[in-house]
């Protein structure tokens with residue numbers, strides 16, 4: 001890896017620009033990834049929020065699903081927010097017919113889980129590894145129903161009917177959040193991921 005790692009942002013669909021801006025505000029160098037050749041050139045990948053069914057279909061069309069699975073298996077760090085969390089889940093519920101993920105994190109993620117109560121909401125939550133609560137923005141967000149032994153829960157929803165639901169998970173070099181840190185101007189989640197990429201976290 002070069003002295004300054006290059007972080008790819010999967011640019012098939014979703015809020016790519018916001019993730020690139022957040023990563024660059026932390027001093028990272030970023031590239032959009034749409035093709036397998038572009039994936040080969042990055043040291044890590046961020047999978048943005050958006051719509052996981054569309055992302056899955058496009059990843060298949062652009063022949064990125066298998067290369068992404070392979071790189072992640074080989075240890076490439078990856079961070080997924082919202083739809084990106086769904087893409088990193090080994091198992092999903094309420095997926096579209098035949099919906100596949102990239103996988104990597106031993107967890108069961110329920111799509112649009114909060115949406116049954118309220119489509120979008122914001123709350124301050126505690127995230128392991130961050131010095132103070134994080135203002136989390138949820139938009140038709142998934143939650144994590146359960147995690148396997150290797151996945152560590154980093155944060156949970158804290159209020160209302162959803163209190164206690166898992167919304168942030170780490171498994172080794174993989175990180176996922178139900179919420180969208182790219183939308184709030186608080187770069188602590190991106191910094192945590194960059195520290196994971198550098199091997200200091």
Ligand SMILES: NC(=O)CC[C@H](N)C(=O)O
Nearest residue numbers: 049050051052082083140
């Ligand atoms: N804001 C989001 O990323 C929403 C995720 C979306 N509900 C999905 O299933 O992909």
